[in-house]
Amino acid sequence: MRRRPRVNDDTLFLTDEDTAVPGERPEQRLERRSASVLKHRLLEQERKQFEESLASAKADGALERAAALIVSARRRFLIGASKSFTYASLLAADLSYGLANVTLIDGTIVRPLDVLSDVRTSDVMIAVSLQRYRKYTIDSVVPFAEAGGSLVLITDAPDAPLTPYADETIVLGRAEDGHPSSSIGIALTLHILATLTTASAKGAGRRAVERERLAETLGVYVSDED
Incomplete structure (x- = not known):
């Protein structure tokens, strides 16, 4: 079974199969892939800041x-x-x-x-x-x-x-x-x-x-x- 690469803070690997939408043009697929990468970066940043806020509230x-x-x-x-x-x-x-x-x-x-x-x-x-x-x-x-x-x-x-x-x-x-x-x-x-x-x-x-x-x-x- 094909294994997907792990997501890190900077890059999200998606195959054409993962992102395929019937009738979608290549440039639309690229735009959607970029949005997915940005979303994961934002979520990771929010998660990190939330954890830092918890730690700060506990210690301060x-x-x-x-x-x-x-x-x-x-x-x-x-x-x-x-x-x-x-x-x-x-x-x-x-x-x-x-x-x-x-x-x-x-x-x-x-x-x-x-x-x-x-x-x-x-x-x-x-x-x-x-x-x-x-x-x-x-x-x-x-x-x-x-x-x-x-x-x-x-x-x-x-x-x-x-x-x-x-x-x-x-x-x-x-x-x-x-x-x-x-x-x-x-x-x-x-x-x-x-x-x-x-x-x-x-x-x-x-x-x-x-x-x-x-x-x-x-x-x-x-x-x-x-």
Whole structure:
């Protein structure tokens, strides 16, 4: 029986028999073969970064310290720009499930100026700032920290512009070729941070139960009977 060559990180060997599609032209077959090679490279890269994220989360105590800082705050603000805003939104949604006073700065309904005009020492800002770093985030966070608020920074480099202002910094890994951090690894880190935070927050369980009760009363979710 013919044995297929083993796939490695760089090359995927496919025979014409493997890739044959009735009526397909040679150039189409080549294009599909190239897409298959790229897919396997991407999957391998994602797998490697995910494993590195797991190892980093296990060894680094920054997640626990950041969670403690968020829990101890009276008000929690989250900020990010461009793609970082998406991650900040995800974290805000997870935190608000078990914590009160969680506010996402979206630049429209809640603007940086609204927050900066009333900074308290019991406030914490959670900033997601990934390369390429946006001035919007930096210009909003620095005055907050200088006014006495605490800063939890989630970034992808230890020398990121906001690092000197952070009380706790969570550094996400980047690919060896310099490509951005894996979205899967970032989501994992945010999930761990949110879980650690809500698990240690007083009243988080009661708040979650009440949210579910209200959601059921208001018919927020589609039921099996609908």
